[in-house]
Amino acid sequence: MRFPAALGAIGALFFTLTAAATAMPAQSYPIDGQLGLPPSATPVMDLVHDFHNILLPIIIAISLLVLGLLAWVMVRYNKKANPTPSKTSHNTLVEVIWTAAPILILVIIAIPSFRLLYFQDVIPEADFTIKTTGNQWNWTYEYPDHGDFQYVANMIADEDVASWPIEAHRNLTTDLPMVVPVGATVRMEVTASDVIHNWAMPAFGIKMDAIPGRLNETWFRVDEPGVFYGQCSELCGLRHAFMPIEVHVVPQDVFDAWIEAANEDPYEAPRVLYAHYDALRGETRVASAQ
Amino acid sequence: MTDATATHHHDDHTPSIWDWKRWVYSTNHKDIGTMYLIFAIIAGVIGGAMSGLIRWELAEPGLQVFTGQDTGWGAIFGNEHNYNVITTMHGLIMIFFMVMPAMIGGFGNWFVPLMIGAPDMAFPRMNNISFWLLPFSFALILISMFVPGVGGDNGFGGGWVMYPPLSTTGHNGPAFDLVIFALHIAGVSSILGAINFITTIFNMRAPGMTLHKMPLFVWSILVTVFLLLLAVPVLAGALTMLITDRNFGTTFFDPAGGGDPVMYQHLFWFFGHPEVYILILPGFGMISHIVSTFSRKPVFGYLGMAYAMVAIGFIGFIVWAHHMYTVGLNVNLKAYFVAATMIIAVPTGIKIFSWIATMWGGSISFRTPMLYAIGFIFLFTVGGVTGVVLANAGIDQSLHDTYYVVAHFHYVLSLGAVFSIFAGFYYWFEKIFGVKYSSLLARIQFWLFFVGANVIFFPQHFLGLAGMPRRYVDYADGHAFWNMVSSFGYLIMAAGMIVFFVLLIDAALRRRPAEANPWGEGATTLEWTLSSPPPFHQFNELPKIK
Secondary structure, eight states: OOHHHHHHHHHTTTOOEEOOTTTOOEEEOOOTTOOSOOOOOSHHHHHHHHHHHHHHHHHHHHHHHHHHHHHHHHHHTBTTTOSSOOOOOOOHHHHHHHHHHHHHHHHHHHHHHHHHHHHHHSOOOOSEEEEEEEETTEEEEEEGGGTOEEEEEOBOOGGGTTTOSSOOOTTTOBSSOEEEETTOEEEEEEEESSSOEEEEEGGGTEEEEEOTTOOEEEEEEOOSOEEEEEOOOSOOSTTGGGOOEEEEEEOHHHHHHHHHHHHHOTTTTHHHHHHHHHHHHTOOHHHHHO | OOOOOOOOOOGGGOOOTTOHHHHHTOOOHHHHHHHHHHHHHHHHHHHHHHHHHHHHHHTSSSOSSOOOSOOSSOOSSOSHHHHHHHHHHHHHIIIIIIIHIIIIIIIIHHHHHHHHTOSSOSOHHHHHHHHHHHHHHHHHHHHGGGSEEETTEESOOSTTTTOTTTTTTTOOSTHHHHHHHHHHHHHHHHHHHHHHHHHHHHHOOOTTOOGGGSOHHHHHHHHHHHHHHHHHHHHHHHHHHHHHHHHSOOOTTOGGGTOOHHHHHHHHHHHHHHHHHHHHHHHHHHHHHHHHHHHTSOOTTHHHHHHHHHHHHHHTTSOGGGGOTTSOOOHHHHHHHHHHHHHTHHHHHHHHHHHHHHHTTOOBOOOHHHHHHHHHHHHHHHHHHHHHHHHOHHHHHHHTTBHHHHHHHHHHIIIIIHHHHHHHHHHHHHHHHSBOOOHHHHHHHHHHHHHHHHHHHHHHHHHHHTTOBSSOSSOOGGGHHHHHHHHHHHHHHHHHHHHHHHHHHHHHHHOOBOOSOTTGGGOOSGGGGSOSSOOSSOOSSOOOOO
16 A cells, blocks of 8 residues: 555645755656646646646536536426426527537637647757667667767666666666757657557657657757656557656766767766766765776 | 327237247347347456456556466466457457447347337348347457467457557467457448448338437437448458458558558548447437436437537547547648547537536436436546547647546546446336336446546546556556556446346346336337337337327
8 A cells, every 4th residue: 555655745746856865866757646747847848738737727617517517407406496397498599608618618728739739849950869769678779960879778677676876766767778968959760660669758748659661750858957757658569568768868068978988888878877976976886886 | 209109019929038049030129139238248247357457457566467477376367468468358348349239239229219110120130140240259359369469478469459560560370360350240240230220210210200300319329320331341441451461461551561550540540539439429319318308308409419419420530640649640730630629529518518408497306327327427528628638739749648548538438438328228227128126226336336437547647647658567656556546446346346237136036017117207209108128029000200
């Protein structure tokens, strides 16, 4: 039972960003008992939040209106309160109203909806491109603008979570994260090698199908450093639930160092990140580990 | 519409219910309707047990059921692939073998001829084959779970949408071929049924019953079967292309040969979206009758109600790509599908408000069917408004394929379609079986269902907003709490299901004789002018409708 944990989380409504330790960058992952969307990390997700904040009151109001009307007729027009029923079966005015009012509400919804849609879908001039390829059951990342290295990111095993060099999460942490610099506009190319996958990153407001034979593109820009988690979101077989996505947003100098290391050997490059986080913590765990 | 002439009794021709020929060779719409209902109950129990395995697996983080580990009794339920098989089969069974047979085959067969004053369906023998194809189709799809699917694992685990390449190169075993054949046969059954209903409704209405005097349930079935007739062949075509891609070297959906996996999705959802209206429209019809009967008032805005269903049916064919916002559609195309999808809210709103207006000024008695009908109206509204949220392609990037979607479509189907089926079942129980049921047990079942289903599905909105993807056998630890709540809800609903079977046994043992019309003056359609159960052959002299 996880009631205590959940009650605590309910108390911290919508606060799903938790900063582990002191100066560590924020990690974004689902919090037990969470009720709403994950906190935003990109301009697109900002608009998603704004739009959801418009939609939620509208749909709650409509549901409560229907509930209230039902409660009213059940109280006022039950057999005891109203023994003889009326025979009314037409009222042109109310019929026009309940046709026109929903149309008006839909128009109100449509304006921010289209603004979000076109903002999200029209890709601005990007600083660089990363290509990711979904495989059964991991993700290949390529950096064509930074030396064209590539690597395959797998989920870490459950037994490694506790001993992982940085804060790690079951079913979310990968052995080799995708890394981008703070403030860069990144163009993501998404495709797949075998079956359809989906590269999803909740905090970015991104969910893009990875389809064999197609090259989909999307974009994001993150202005604060952080660690972000997402999960494959298109059924892809046996280990569909176990091919997560992990993105580290780091300062430009750390990114440059990581790029340099990745051009040597991408599978050793995460050491640069660990060293960076250790430095933030004022520790030198990398040295002692060696 | 109530003025039926006295019916002549031909009960002496009624064969014994223990005579197997009565059922296997049946050409009687009421017997076939009863068989459809029993079939739907059996399929519903199997599909419901599968959802129990799903909720058991998801009750806690980690693998509970589909561990792939030998537990001492062997790996009973298998590994993560078998979880995918169970979710796939749950969806296909509930759609094709529970809701559709119950609504169209069961209630449609029973009450379309009775309500339009016809002696039987237009093509009684075709009606027989429509039904008897289904058990074989169902057998095929159940057998598919026990033959090789992919690698060393049995069954097809590609989701009810069956997207290639997962359903082609991703499942190289014969299991999916069996699923395709099962759906082809079920599709033939649906198309034959659709032809039968269209012919019956257009040609066999009693004298004086114009289309605009036809009961709304008949209207709903008419719209539904038109959707079936137009949508199912598209599914059959897509499935046939999957067969040839899998077995005969074609590349309709394989980019290596110039095909495109997305083309399958367009074909599937051109069928799939009308399909979800096929599942709910007959429920709309039933709810209209029930609300009117127990409010002792005629349906408010009859023509608006009828043409709202026609409009929903039509719009249902032009919104399919809202299931595909993440495949990389052109942005203008997405904008069109956003606009078209949101328009559905208008005729749906007309129906919701017209039901409430039917109750307004009425004299409402809260009998069991009315409880289900009121529950339906509210819960369908909740499912409807989340549909408006999902219609927006921009926010759908966050919610697509998460539990928000699962919550949405279970609110409109598990709480919408299933509640309307139970509403109809209790509305017509006496008429169908000729005995009364225990009102107390029925009310207990309603409350267990109402509470249980909401506890299952409401928390799934939170899971979806937090980003939990659907079809996941295991999830991030941060999704644990609401999953646990949701699984407790299943136990409540399962208790309701047990009460339902106690109710059936109780009714069968006590055999309290039914009344011809237990609901009084509010029940105005023709079936209430007949005895309960109706004579084996009714309306040998056609009723005249004023």
